[in-house]
């Protein structure tokens with residue numbers, strides 16, 4: 534899973550120093566950057582390093598479709614630590630077990646008790662040995678998990694506890710998630726911004742991951758367009774390798790750069806794209822569930838795996854990148870999305886998730902225009918000659934792929950991000966760099 538990272542020597546050293554310092558007292562590291570900047574990669578490297586040194590780790594990797602799924606992230610983090618949970622006072626233990634769906638639900642779990650229980654678990658575990666609490670994509674934490682986790686970590690005063698958080702944002706100076714900058718931990722909180730990769734690092738990235746060495750002018754153009762963003766550099770590189778993209782220096786890129794993600798999806802069969810849309814809207818997609826909802830056959834799963842859009846392990850589906858999940862959902866038509874939500878509502882057992890699908894099936898998410906109605910297409914003699922592109926890979930506001938918080942739904946930071954990468958006609962390279 535972990536691949537060698539290029540061009541992140543300084544950032545990885547920063548993470549190492551942070552982990553070392555957090556063996557003395559609770560500390561927070563907020564790794565932040567725009568979509569695709571490489572946050573998860575650095576976060577995973579930190580997690581792997583902590584594990585290799587014998588540190589205990591509790592990790593949550595929320596996905597966009599789970600934001601409305603109460604305590605999903607907390608469950609990922611704690612479900613396996615039965616021992617720590619079992620020594621809690623009865624009331625807290627019961628509240629936590631109900632929250633994690635380990636005990637019969639008699640009434641709604643009392644959030645203050647769940648928060649105290651989580652605090653108790655963290656401090657107890659840290660008495661044994663150093664602990665790393667790691668949250669990727671913190672902007673997608675479901676609200677109850679965010680509430681109780683914030684409550685618990687803001688009250689940490691001592692002990693070897695590192696909070697390693699990756700945060701997708703275009704405004705790294707914005708108030709920290711989980712209100713961390715308003716807690717006792719504020720003084721020990723560090724923000725680690727991920728800058729653009731260097732030209733040389735992008736060259737190594739393409740060689741290492743895609744086994745391509747584009748001619749220098751093409752590479753320079755690719756670098757300008759991706760602005761050193763590894764995700765977009767890889768997507769452009771894939772297009773080059775597949776022959777669906779040609780990059781001529783100085784010419785125009787007629788579509789938002791995010792649209793490049795659509796190329797890979799559009800080359801897939803309709804049934805595979807439908808299967809992917811279903812997988813994207815289900816909180817915890819498995820092959821069986823997605824088959825039932827979308828009617829897809831094995832061939833669709835095989836095709837998506839071959840195209841490196843998803844990865845299937847023990848029947849569980851994971852998108853190879855969150856942006857591909859957003860793009861898969863965005864690529865479906867509103868009526869297809871409604872139909873898939875309806876089928877999901879009748880198939881999925883979890884009451885909370887069923888209710889959400891029912892709501893979207895009834896009202897219809899305010900989705901982006903389907904690709905066919907996108908006004909922006911490759912015009913004559915485009916620098917990027919390719920098939921149709923969707924206008925956006927972002928999930929719609931109010932969709933199940935959008936967090937119910939301002940930062941995740943058209944808030945100022947998101948708009949800034951969209952503008953910063955709108956690689957439109959004749960845009961100079963400087964307009965592609967981050968604000």
Ligand SMILES: Nc1ncnc2c1ncn2[C@@H]1O[C@H](COP(=O)(O)OP(=O)(O)OP(=O)(O)O)[C@@H](O)[C@H]1O
Nearest residue numbers: 538539541567568569570571572573574701763764
């Ligand atoms: N320094 C690097 N070296 C090699 N590959 C990298 C590096 N940084 C990122 N990548 C690759 O680029 C892609 C995007 O990286 P990653 O998923 O870490 O970005 P992200 O910032 O977490 O994105 P998102 O905001 O969507 O969560 C992944 O395929 C990852 O493997």
Ligand SMILES: [Mg+2]
Nearest residue numbers: 572573574670
């Ligand atoms: Mg990520």
